[in-house]
Amino acid sequence: MRRWVKVSVTAAVVLGLGGYFAEPYAQHWMLAGSACDGAMPRDAVERLVPEDALLMGEESRENRILGSYYCGVTYKGEETKREDGSDLVAVAAYTRRDDQDREFTRAFDDEHRFVPVADGLPGFIDRSGSITLLLPCPDLGKDDEGRPRKMLVRTWIGHNTNRKAPGVAYRVAVGLTNSASKKLGCGAEPLKAPTSGAVPVDPFDDDDGPKAVPLSRAKGTACAWVADAGLPQEASDGWQVLVASNKEAPTERCDLSAQGGKYAQREWGMSFTAWYGDWSNGLTFEGDLGGPRRETATARCDGEAANFALNAYGDAPGVDEAARQRMLKRFAEDQVRRHGCSGLRFTF
Incomplete structure (x- = not known):
């Protein structure tokens, strides 16, 4: 019998007869529909919970003055050794710029890689697997520097959850984000959850993350x-490109790589990345792919800074400094055109 059937029946027994022996099942049933003020669809929560596990508890807090909101839900199962349970989902939302800058720094850490979220969502998935969304807050006006206020929301889905079900993790993240917008007075247009697409447990695992494709298949993408x-x-039998792009997101990336063929024992590549927002001025642009050769550029987009960078690794035949600079120019010019930016400047 499926867990939701068992839980529903048991909950009815508890509520009707007061049987203390089934209290964990009743707690699970109630939390599935009420955790985080009921912001998450019950069926999506049920599908995230591992088999033979039950929801255990919830912790939430909000502060409109500080512009922050947090909610976390835990579960208990056979594989859970911790007395306080394992994390099912946790969400943190911020409307203050300082908090957002800190969270962006954490998201990118010393590596600037990420995975794009489903089209239509304004965000990305960082190396921890968190779904990070950035939304405008029309009801909060502008900050002290005259920039429109925004809300950053990071939703982390537990590594042992059943996140592979299509669209489930996105439905949870979107529900929590829309709820956070109301709680913090953001006034963002409610997001709609995609019905397909699974959030990878390890965004950069070769078997779990996005796949590189031949250059011929890049047509019609942000890496065309x-x-x-x-x-x-x-250089090889053929170059490949990994398209990590979502125009609604505050960052985009095109990774070029080549290996095999005449140089079967060698591997080389280049990563072209764009970051949108003044927060990106704090990035060091170091450490990405371990590459020692970096080229950068800047622009202005929607009244804020935009930064572009190329990191290269390996020694691809025929790709010298002049070639790398030429390709960064093509990438940055394409990004500026697509995002309506101005004032493009190169640092070389």
Whole structure:
């Protein structure tokens, strides 16, 4: 018998007869519908919970003055050794710029890699697997520097949950984000959850994360420019590109790589990344892919800073400094055109 059937029946027994022996099942049933003020769809919560596990508790707090909100839900199962249970989901929302800058720094850490969320959602998935969304807050006006206020929401889904079910993790994240907007007086337009797509447990695992494709398949994407980038054919049997792009997100990336063929024992590549918002001025642009060669550029987009960078690793034949700079120019110019930016400047 499926867990939700058992839980529903048991909950009815508890509520009707007061049987203390079934209290954990009743607690699970109630938390599935009421945790985080009922912001998460009950069926989505049920699908996240591992088999033979029950929801255990919830902790939430909010402060409109400080512009912050948090809610966390835990569960208990056979694999859970901790007395206080394992984390099912946790969400943290911030409307203050200082808090947002701190969270962006944590999200990118010393590596600037990320995975795009489903199209239509304004965010990305960082290396921890958190779904990070950035929304405008029309009801909060502007900050002291005259910039429109925004809300940053990070939703973390437990590593041992059943997040592979299509759309489940997104439904939970969107529900929590829409609720946080109301709680903090943001006034953001409610997001709609995609019905497909699973959030990877390990965003950068070769089997779990996004896949690179031949350059010919980049047409029509944010990385279409690579098809005419003039990459040398002698480097390998063929270059590939990993498209990590979502125009609604505050960051986009195109990763080029080549290996095999004539140089079967060698591997090389380049990562082109764009960050949108004044928060990106605090990034060091170091550590990405371990590459020692970096080229950067800046622009202004929607009244805030935009930063562009190329990190290269390996020694691809025919790709010298001049070639890397030429490709960064093509990437940055394409991004500026697509995002309506101005004032593009290169640091080389």
